[in-house]
Amino acid sequence: MSATESPSVAAGKAAAGAGPERGPARRPVAARRPRFSKAHMKEWAWGYAMIAPLFLGLSLFYLWPIVQSAYFSFTSWGVFGGRQWVGLKNYSSFMSDPQLPRAAWNTVKYSLIVLVGIPLSIVFAALMNQVSGKYASLYRILYFIPVVTMPAAVAMIWRWLYNGDYGLINYLLSLIGIHGPHWVSDDRYTVWAMGLVGIWSSLGYNMIIFAAGLKNIPRQYYEASSLDGAGRVRQFFSITLPLLSPSIFFVSVLSVIGGLQMFDMVLLMLGKANPALAGSKTIAYLFYEDAFVTGNQGLAAAIAVVLTLVLLVLTALQFRLQKRWVHYG
Amino acid sequence: MFRKVLVLAVGGALALAATGCSSSKSASAGKAETGPVTLTYGIWDPKQKPAMQEIADAFHASHPNITINIQLTPNADYWTKLQTAAASGTAPDVFWMSTTRIGLYAGQKQLLSLSDKPGFDNSPFPKSLNDVYTLDGKQYGMPKDFDTVGLWYNKKLFDAAGVKYPTAAWTWQDVISAAQKLNDPGKGVWGIASPDWTQENLYNTMLQAGGQAITPDHKKSGFDDPKSLAGLQYALDFVTKYHVSPTAQQMTDTQPDQLFASGKVAMFADGDYDMPEYKAAAGLDADVAPLPAGPDGKKGTVINGLANVIYAKTKHAQAAWEFVKYLGTKDANEVQAKTGTVIPAYNGLSATWVASTPQYHLQSFIDQLDVAVPYPVSKNTAAWTTPMQTTLDQIWGGKLDLQTGAKQIADQMNASLAKE
């Protein structure tokens, strides 16, 4: 859910946005000054001073914790406190955890389902760009409301909608003769149910990004190609998609990073006392469970490290692949 | 200019530090015990909060320098939050303890012993409750209440189906026949709700069949006893054989007590603690009877009882003891009884509780004390109840058959008990 993005989702933004950008202002005058002039030193001092508060805070609360997590992953914690070094034991426990295969599959499945939301949001963005400004604003508002809603609220609403006997969704399905399953308490369907909510709550956000990307495509391409006799569909695949590919890449990197970290829906929509929970856990949920429910923080840290490595590999992979299909205009 | 920024930054940092420091300072200032003290009181049942608040207010009236701040954590999170808080030294000063966790918390020195405190008196409480909260000769918990389980039934549905109300003479067969008659899929009504909940359902059916969840010496599992198996089968049959109960999934989507309160199930074996919920349910015309007898005529219910305990690392040990002492008085227990919230542990007050809500035969809960068996616990109960519940979930969800599942529970339970 985009409104609750973590900084690593933002990492995707940072990294994906590392395309051609304007460099820092060049000051021809300064380049000719001697290197250690008073003006230079003053600029240095200001530079450090202005990044200091942020950097101090980041170091204390983010950079040092990253190091600590790596350290914790090699330790084991007592029930009410105390720590001891156990080497790679946490990692081997995690790798041999019987819950892992299912959790990994659930995580992948969920991320794949959410990726389906991308073509959907492209279509809607394209449609929205066709209507006039005031309508577009109205649609944008309506499509974005799910994005700004609190995750617990979204989970509650959908849990109720998905209720097997009295929920609205199964009622609507019954009207067309389908007997809906127990979306939230049957672990054959829970990941699909969560995936649908994932698409629903990020559609508006992705739409805005795609709408901006679409607007950047020069009209001339379309005009030229229609003069050449290309139909709408042909235009879509030969012009729109390629020129939209930077945005598509950006959104897909975000979605993968977000999807791999999904756990709050498992916690809020399924609930801890749910028999379907065992078969619906994601990797990030295993982390949460070990860290704050079972109190096995060493193991949780190991999971966090593994998750980071997986994310880095996947993101690097996506960057590698982008050279093949992303066209920067 | 630079100075301005420096001042801003330092000021900001100081402000932050001040807010942080002040909160921890006020915590340690209470050591003197002469100034005003605020105690946190950890509980988990929202239905009991009004009664607890009433008791806290009454205590404050007699001890004006001590304020009680009730901290409610939902049941599903209570123990995990408590564990994290205890590990970090921030657990509530006084909190509810259950028979299932007393072994762990007392054993790991997370609680203050009460029996050596001035003015300690546990004579008004049943011996069984005092004993369960005593470890190595020291009592750590002030008994608060006790619960038994009864068969709640919906009078309106019984009348409509022409079925006689349950009585103390009922047996398993009576329940089965009644459930079958009351089951009405056309109206979306089930005969009975039979979830895989252990306190309300399975522990009791195992007892009624002549089995048990754990041996009285807490050393061996009772799940591989064929009689226990029969008890489990009886409960499972409602779902899988007679189809008169909602499925496990249906009961997850909508909890059985909810279903009962909205008139969707005709019978539900539930504790006395849900009585306030049923009392408040609009349009529910219900009553309660003792649990039925098993095939050998054996009756049984587990009895659980909560206690109030003091956190070992509390900064206000004296004030906390004053509060816990008050919680053990007749006045405090009477509040619980009068409001009909729960059955107080204090001897002689159960009649007050029964009289608090005359529209229900609450005496059913008291009458069953004769056949009550202490709640199945061991030194580290949670170590085997968590996997046990997961296996039960699988059985109830149709993923595992009962024989294999019960054996699995027994094996894993025995392994866990052996480690204690």
Added chain:
Amino acid sequence: MGRTQRLWPVHVILVVGAAAMVAPFLWQLITSLQTTGETTSVPPHFLPSWQWSNYSQVFHDTKFAQQFLNSVLQTVVRVVAQVLFCSMAAYAFARLRFPGRNALFLVMLAVLMVPSQVYLLPQYQLVQNLGLLNTLSGVVLPGLFSAFGTFMLRQFFLSLPNEVEEAARLDGAGTFRIFWSVMLPLAKPGLISMGVLTVLWSWNDLLWPLVVVNDDAKMPLTVGLSTLQGEHLTEYPLLMAGSLLASLPMIVLFLAAQRRITEGIALTGTK
């Protein structure tokens, strides 16, 4: 015009999509006004029985007003701090030169690269060791600093023209003066966009306050709401009422600032 004629299928699809977006909230509203008995009826009651008491029960069962204030306080503190710290750092990274600038920037990017799970536990330990568990400071402290916010504002500063700065420098203005009186005002649209996104994130932040705060008087709304759910597992009318009340502030804010939010998101997306 032929063009408007051909637009109606577009509107139809968009309206259907919008309905799918909004219908769950309408259903939430309807359910919040029903009794538990009505919620378990098949077919569902589309016209509720107007149980406004559900809303008063939310206020009774939770310290809603207090939690609302907590959310507001936490958000205000975090947003102000982030805008201040991140804009300073972003300007320095974008416009000032000092040794190691690029290296430090990459280090900052590294923070963005790791999932939140990596620093969650140590942050918890740190806050615990500082004795700040269950306090407002403990909740806001890590959130005062944002690598993402810095990155976003740096992009923005980079896109501003040099000339204004040049002119100010020639006028003899010092570095901080230029930042405070010249660049910040210019950067207002970017600041507002970043500010609004931070407000959104902070208001809906759940996991961190969930593990840090136990006292329901100190919880923000997000945690209070999930606690409500834990207590009243399937009492849907009550849950719907609570979630509706909790979601309203952000929806109102969004309606008021939707243009800025849109710009902010587009800003991050197109570069």
